[in-house]
Amino acid sequence: MFPGSFMMGAKDRLLPPSVPYRFFAAAALFHLAAWATLAVAGPDAIRGFVGGQGLVLAALHMITLGTLAMTAMGAAIQLLPVATRRPLGPHWACRLMFWLYAPGVLLFCAGLALSLPWAQHGGATLTVSGLALFGWLVATNQRKVDDLPGVTHHTWTALAALVLLALLGVLLVVDFTKGFLADHTGVAAAHAVLAAYGFMGMLALGFSYVLIPMFVLASAVPNAVGKQTALASGLALALGAGGAAFGFGPVAALGAVVGLVAVGLYLKGMLACLKTRMKKRLEPFFRMVWLAWGVLPLSLLLAGAVALGAPLDPWAGVWGFVLVFGWLLSFVTAILQRIMPFLASMHSSSLGGKPALLSHLAPKLPVDIHLACHGAALVLVTAGLIGGWAWPLRLGVYAGLAGAVSFGVFTVEVLRRYRSHMAAAAAANHEG
Amino acid sequence: MTVSAQNVENEKTGGPPEWLAVALDTQPLDVRAMLAQGIDPFEAMMEAASSIEMGGFLVVDAPFNPSPLRRILAGRGFSSYGRKLTEGHWRVFFHLDGGADWEREAEVTVLPEGAMTWREEDGLHIDVRKLPPPNPLVAILRVIEGITGNETVIVHHEREPQMLAPELAERGWRIARLSKEVVNVRLWLERVG
Numbered sequence: 071m072f073p074g075s076f077m078m079g080a081k082d083r084l085l086p087p088s089v090p091y092r093f094f095a096a097a098a099l100f101h102l103a104a105w106a107t108l109a110v111a112g113p114d115a116i117r118g119f120v121g122g123q124g125l126v127l128a129a130l131h132m133i134t135l136g137t138l139a140m141t142a143m144g145a146a147i148q149l150l151p152v153a154t155r156r157p158l159g160p161h162w163a164c165r166l167m168f169w170l171y172a173p174g175v176l177l178f179c180a181g182l183a184l185s186l187p188w189a190q191h192g193g194a195t196l197t198v199s200g201l202a203l204f205g206w207l208v209a210t211n212q213r214k215v216d217d218l219p220g221v222t223h224h225t226w227t228a229l230a231a232l233v234l235l236a237l238l239g240v241l242l243v244v245d246f247t248k249g250f251l252a253d254h255t256g257v258a259a260a261h262a263v264l265a266a267y268g269f270m271g272m273l274a275l276g277f278s279y280v281l282i283p284m285f286v287l288a289s290a291v292p293n294a295v296g297k298q299t300a301l302a303s304g305l306a307l308a309l310g311a312g313g314a315a316f317g318f319g320p321v322a323a324l325g326a327v328v329g330l331v332a333v334g335l336y337l338k339g340m341l342a343c344l345k346t347r348m349k350k351r352l353e354p355f356f357r358m359v360w361l362a363w364g365v366l367p368l369s370l371l372l373a374g375a376v377a378l379g380a381p382l383d384p385w386a387g388v389w390g391f392v393l394v395f396g397w398l399l400s401f402v403t404a405i406l407q408r409i410m411p412f413l414a415s416m417h418s419s420s421l422g423g424k425p426a427l428l429s430h431l432a433p434k435l436p437v438d439i440h441l442a443c444h445g446a447a448l449v450l451v452t453a454g455l456i457g458g459w460a461w462p463l464r465l466g467v468y469a470g471l472a473g474a475v476s477f478g479v480f481t482v483e484v485l486r487r488y489r490s491h492m493a494a495a496a497a498a499n500h501e502g
Numbered sequence: 503m504t505v506s507a508q509n510v511e512n513e514k515t516g517g518p519p520e521w522l523a524v525a526l527d528t529q530p531l532d533v534r535a536m537l538a539q540g541i542d543p544f545e546a547m548m549e550a551a552s553s554i555e556m557g558g559f560l561v562v563d564a565p566f567n568p569s570p571l572r573r574i575l576a577g578r579g580f581s582s583y584g585r586k587l588t589e590g591h592w593r594v595f596f597h598l599d600g601g602a603d604w605e606r607e608a609e610v611t612v613l614p615e616g617a618m619t620w621r622e623e624d625g626l627h628i629d630v631r632k633l634p635p636p637n638p639l640v641a642i643l644r645v646i647e648g649i650t651g652n653e654t655v656i657v658h659h660e661r662e663p664q665m666l667a668p669e670l671a672e673r674g675w676r677i678a679r680l681s682k683e684v685v686n687v688r689l690w691l692e693r694v695g
Contacts, residue, residue, distance in 0.1 A: 419667060425667050
């Protein structure tokens with residue numbers, strides 16, 4: 071026996087598990103709700119969507135705010151302090167963030183779906199409050215970090231994008247009732263660029279530099295790569311959002327080109343990192359990462375085409391779908407597949423027993439079904455949008471819904487297995 | 503006799519290296535007060551080391567023999583020579599000459615992630631301090647995956663590695679903490695069963 075105390079799961083910097091998991095469970099629920107809402111909306115509403123209130127816009131925000139940003143919040147509050155070795159903020163602030171944000175997103179999406187101005191305004195206020203608190207927590211954590219430029223440069227850009235997208239988002243919501251914006255579509259496009267490539271995209275790129283090497287057990291990505299991608303993607307974002315907001319198509323298209331350069335640098339860095347990995351056989355979650363990485367440059371090509379004058383119907387819809395459901399949703403669900411059992415394993419030795427094995431906490435069948443359904447949904451919905459066909463759209467939405475159900479089963483099963491492990495550990499302690 | 507031949511000769515006889523005569527003129531960087539206040543002097547020392555040009559010297563006064571620092575700087579090309587002046591006062595002389603003397607003496611192995619390993623009586627030691635994430639995790643797992651028997655692995659870390667426990671469990675290992683000092687969290691890793 072070694073002298074000294076056992077680590078009991080090394081929980082110094084870990085939040086209580088209920089804090090990050092409430093974000094992850096909410097993300098899985100909004101994921102399900104979004105596909106269900108699209109199923110209710112039907113193919114005609116999806117095919118003709120170019121903005122405006124209704125079920126499709128509500129479903130879109132269930133994904134962007136409810137699943138993507140919700141996951142980013144839950145992952146950030148748990149992993150940032152571990153990666154940066156700096157405290158994030160008090161636990162109550164993380165809980166408050168959830169209780170502002172989750173009901174806010176629910177109310178806001180209900181307001182969009184049912185065209186209820188009071189729900190839109192109230193929901194947007196709560197949502198922006200939750201996002202502001204998130205921004206403050208992350209900024210506090212990052213302020214003194216100077217040794218992880220690959221993460222922090224992207225995160226600062228993401229926070230800047232968050233401020234702008236929230237501002238534009240509030241303007242768009244008010245414009246639904248007041249109608250004061252001269253170019254609602256242009257502002258909506260800038261809002262979309264800032265949200266998808268700016269806030270979520272930058273977080274995805276920045277967090278990749280820690281999460282991907284950690285999950286595949288590879289050497290850290292060199293800081294120079296992170297600095298280059300942050301610079302290039304920041305420039306691309308400024309060009310893209312600025313061009314969209316002020317109606318300068320060629321400027322926005324130039325942003326897409328610079329964005330492709332940034333993505334090229336990012337993927338080159340990631341592939342070099344993968345070559346150093348210890349895990350020769352990549353885990354199942356990585357199939358979704360490959361899918362996301364493949365779709366990301368495609369989304370930029372579509373963005374460039376739309377910026378250069380491709381007909382908004384159907385190409386704006388195709389771009390939005392490929393960007394949000396293809397790149398971001400694929401990437402975020404991949405990270406959730408890995409991070410949920412990983413955090414559960416980290417917490418599972420808190421009662422003093424052996425940690426639960428990652429391989430025992432993560433069921434494989436639900437993620438296999440999710441992958442198949444999600445991939446089918448991407449292909450079918452994209453084909454339906456391009457061809458203007460109803461049946462692929464309907465089938466694609468049902469496939470997405472089936473995938474979301476499967477992903478929900480995965481989430482519940484991870485939590486059930488974790489609780490079962492903890493109950494056994496508590497019983498062993500009681501007997502001991 | 504050349505300088506390097508003299509160094510080898512001195513090593514054999516336990517004497518100081520030839521370059522020490524020049525290094526004695528260097529003003530020491532005294533980190534004892536910082537450590538007494540609980541401040542990690544690592545950054546100050548690395549900043550001082552980064553300004554040294556090839557052939558130059560750095561002298562550090564510390565309350566103990568700063569073995570981890572010597573290993574880290576050895577990886578950056580510094581040879582070192584330490585003297586215990588009084589109880590609680592060590593003076594270590596560093597010479598930027600490629601670090602060949604130190605490496606031969608210390609039998610340190612540098613892993614691809616930058617971690618250093620060496621053997622002592624109590625097991626295989628690995629120092630992962632100041633490595634960017636996730637390199638400490640990767641280096642530790644690389645070491646334990648290379649162990650076939652029941653050898654103990656002693657990790658020198660700067661913090662508790664939260665991500666390590668699940669990966670160790672997956673490989674049939676477990677983690678224990680022996681001590682937690684200002685700049686040295688030491689973890690004892692052992693195979694389960």
